[in-house]
Amino acid sequence: MPFNRSNLRPDLNDPNWPKEAPVANQHEALPEQTRITRGVDAAELTLLKELEKKILWLSAWTIHNANHLRESRDGLKVGGHQASCASITAIMTALYLKVLRPQDRVAVKPHASPVFHAIQYLLGNQTRDKMEKFRALGGMQSYPSRTKDGSFVDFSTGSVGLGAAVTNFAALTQDYLRMKDLVPTNDVPGRMVALVGDAELDEGNVYEALLDTWKHDIRNVWWVIDYNRQSLDGMVNEHLFRLIGRFFRAVGWNVITLKYGRKLYEAFQRPGGSALKKWVNACPNDIYSALAFQGAAAWRKQILEDNPGDADLATLIGSYDDDGLQDLMTNLGGHCMEALLDAFENVPNDKPTCFIAYTIKGFGLPLAGHKDNHAGLMNPQQMAAFRADNNVTQGSEWEKFAGLESSAENLQAYLDHVPFNILKQRRLSEAPIPVPAALPYAVEKQTSTQMAFGKILNNIAKEGGPLAERIVTTSPDVSVSTNLGGWINQQGLFERFERGDEFRDRKVPSAQKWIRSPQGQHIELGIAENNLFLNLAALGLSESLFGARLLPIGTLYDPFISRGLDALNYACYQDARFMLVATPSGVTLGPEGGAHQSISTPMIGMGQPGLTSYEPAFADELSVIMRWGFDHMQDRENGGSLYLRLSTRNLNQPQRDMDEDLKNQIIKGGYWLKKPAAGSTLAIVFMGAVAPQAIEAYDRLVTDYPDAGLLCITSADRLYNDWQRLERARLNGLDQVEMAHVEDLFEPLGAKARFCSVIDGHPAALAWMGAVRGHSVAPLGIEGFGQCGDLPDLYATYNIDADSIERAARRFQERR
Structure with missing residues (x-):
């Protein structure tokens, strides 16, 4: 049946729109548009398309091997998301083999893990053995993992939405380091790139991260949205792309939409092309996906029924044979190498940029477009046909260039000079920051562990030196109530531009001195615990990602660890190193009531891998633990992050000498x-x-x-x-x-x-x-x-x- 033509909306993808919007206004975004490059070298384009074909084959074969050929000892489905891989193959090929530079860092959407590993296999960073063991012990992980897969993984992904958001905080970390001259500032900064599934945008943490990092005016971030318009259980609303664009523009991002590939673009220039373009723009997502699955006959029937009497359109559609029409109607921007390269290579500035790349889930596979294809797998018969389509003979499935028309020599020569792969070692390092034998702290007769924490940190700031210089604190709008006030008064808040404290400037009495500048060492966040842990994750990976070590300390109220637990787990899974100070805790926070009193957090501390938890009773214990903690955070082999569960309750303090035996026992x-x-x-x-x-x-x-x-x-x-x-x-x-x-x-x-x-x-x-x-x-x-x-x-x-x-x-x- 014809779809409802009332769904038509004003066409924002007109190629006659200006190629670039004025950029003088830093908060003005680009209009949505499709830009087809005409300057890509034909020989290079041929090689890229050949390699894209091979990457799709390798990702699909890896999953097939794991599910159909490898021995199954437990009868469980292995899985692997062939359709989700297929929708993003061209995007990842364009990025990894042409656009990205060694200093760029990438968070790959979880379900594209086989595509990522196929690319690394071609680049010589992944082994066949691990490919064959995909989702098996000792093989490639189901989702990219920094700690399990190897040094070529920049960010672990898996919990959807978090991998995208962490790139924003990585960009913030890079800005922090560059503004303090902790990394070379004459080098071009890296781009923090997130490859995002459109359904990931349902996650609320995405928008929390966009808002919080907007406040810090981050730069050099790209989010490439694989807009295949399908999720696990159904279809994405056809107008979501407009809301996505509006939201990203609202927080100051460039927005570039890649809806049409070159073949569609050229068809639009022919008689009947204008009508075809209107039809494409108006077609609901579920119908477009269904037609992609059904093929040419369904395309012809639907388009002509919806446009009765349009002779030019009928002639245009009739000029394509079945294979040609299917190829034309699935030639969306996210599958067109020319459109992708043009968009990626013509970003106008260093502002964060969102690419909405239209794709078809399962593109190039017999699963393409079907609403049930998310976890679907090609059966052996379908794989045999797919093998024939790729000219891959039995026994050559893992060969790098089997079935490709270009010579192996030319393909290998191209791969050998891929810019992103020039530096084989992507993990950077720096010597540990020296930690004093004891942290500066004067024993008092009565105090709380929360109060002692603030004083220890304040004393570190007063003494200065390497330790004080590398500590960076962050908090979700509870810095004062978690006793960071003294530290911030001395070290200041981090901000891109200098900004004074109006209350102090106007001589209004205040205990807090909120001076903002690039030299500040406290990153203030809004009330969003997910952002706290994502910020700690990025700060805690600063040495590995950027070559400069930071010692991050994050504070929050202990009961609200649970609110950000997914992001905390994500940070620990990446082996990020930080000190989490959670205070106040327990029913000891008496008048606040049950909503602010934590019960289960000691169990969280015990159960969370990569996080060592302490709950000292006395201030001198805390001083010993913090001192050890700064070393523990820097111990590459045996170290990790810390969680300190503190209290606001004043206790009488033991008056004792802290000998080495007691320190060790603590x-x-x-x-x-x-x-x-x-x-x-x-x-x-x-x-x-x-x-x-x-x-x-x-x-x-x-x-x-x-x-x-x-x-x-x-x-x-x-x-x-x-x-x-x-x-x-x-x-x-x-x-x-x-x-x-x-x-x-x-x-x-x-x-x-x-x-x-x-x-x-x-x-x-x-x-x-x-x-x-x-x-x-x-x-x-x-x-x-x-x-x-x-x-x-x-x-x-x-x-x-x-x-x-x-x-x-x-x-x-x-x-x-």
Whole structure:
């Protein structure tokens, strides 16, 4: 049936529109347009199209091999998204083999992983063995991975939307480094390129990132949207491209739409071409995709039914045979090498640029256009026909140039001079930043860990030096309430242009001195935790991406880690290095109520790979941990990121000398504040802000149980992972003399001892310790949402007060 012609909209793709809009106004974007280059060298164009054909073959064959030829021992479908690969093959060929430079960095849409690896295979960066093991142990990962695939992956992708957004923060990081002369400024800056599936634009974090980075006036970012108009479950609305364009323009981006390929463009110039163009522009996405799947006969029938009596259009359509008409109607801008190269090579300035590249999902495959093709796979019969179409003989499927018309010598010579591949080593490095033997901190009689954090950082700023120069802080609009104020007052806020503090200039009293300049070392964000973790990811990869090491510190309220957990996981998966300071935490944030009180975050800290969590009770512990943390962030082989769970509760501070043994135990995860006698049957184990309650309960118990112990845990995470590491070694039959620190800690307790654990968080974070040496444990903590109240009421309500700790500890002893 004819589609509703009321869908027609004003044509914004007229080639007669000016080739470039004026760029004097930095916030004026280019109009949408299609620009077909007429200056590409014919020989080079031929080679690129040949290589595009080979890349499509290799990506499709890689997936086919994994699903149909490789032995299946578990019966599970391997998958691989052949259709999603096909829609973006021309785009990636144009970029990687012609347009990109060594300093450019790319985040590849997750489902295009086989295309990416096919390109790397042709460039000599990927092996056949790993291609054949796609989605198998030791082979190519399902989605590009910095840590699993190799150094040629710039950004890991997988969780849709995050890979696109991180390029914005990478561009911000590059600006930060260049404005501080931490990288050579005479070099042309790299472009941060995101290859984005159109359905990824449904993710809200994309728009959060666009808004936050707009505030920082980022440059040198390209987003290339594979606008194939299909998602997993259905079709994308046909007018989405207009909303996409409007949004990107609203945040100051250039917007370039590539809707037509050269063949369509030339057809539009012929009699009947104007009508054909109107039809193409008005055709709904689902109909266009269905026609692409059905083929030439369906195209003829639909176009002529929708334009009865248009003789010129009928003559135009009739001038193409079936193969020619199918080729014409699927010749969209995202599949046309000429259109792509023209668009990429004629970007007018360094403003962020969005390319909306129209494509057909499954282009070039028998799956093309079908609404069910997202996870679809070519069957063996279809693959056999596809093999014949590509002139690939059996046994030559993995050969680089099998079936291509150009000579292998010419093709290899071209690949050998691809600009993007000139530098084989894409991971840069810099010597570690020296860290003082101790961080500057004066012990106080009473303070909180949050307050101590701010003072330690403030003192680092006052002392200056390499450590202070490389620290960069960031926060989602909670910098003051997380005690970054002193640091910011000294180091300033980062901004592209100098801007003073109007309140200070007008002599309005304020504790904060908000001076903005390129020299500033705090990057302020809006209230968007996803952006915080994406910013930390980019800052934490600065050494590898740009050759200059930064030591990023991000602060937020502890309960809102959960809001940005996907992006936190994404940052850790890339092995980005940063220090996350989450404060305040727990029901200890009394009057704020359950919405601001964190319960499960200690478990998040323990369960998140690449992130080592600590919850110190005392300020001197925090100083030791932070000092170790700056080294840990720089340890390439064994290091990682840190998570510090802090509190606003003021505690009496121990007045003690911090010897090396105590420092080591704090870093390992715990120490005896009061060591038990050998064979003791009782101990109290605590972590964090509940220290006063644990100490009070211990003081009551020790009169009746003088052999009891009081154990302070600084990191349940370190203790658990150290123990499990050795347990796995023992399971594998390795002769281990070494004991885990947690085993050493519980060694003094008798075999039938009982201990009570207490934490302002989920009790499971400490309860596992009973399994270390088979001790009975009474775990106390928070298992439900908190509520408003003062600490005596809340601690009593949730049984983490001194009375509850004492009762739990005595109960077993009295039964003995």
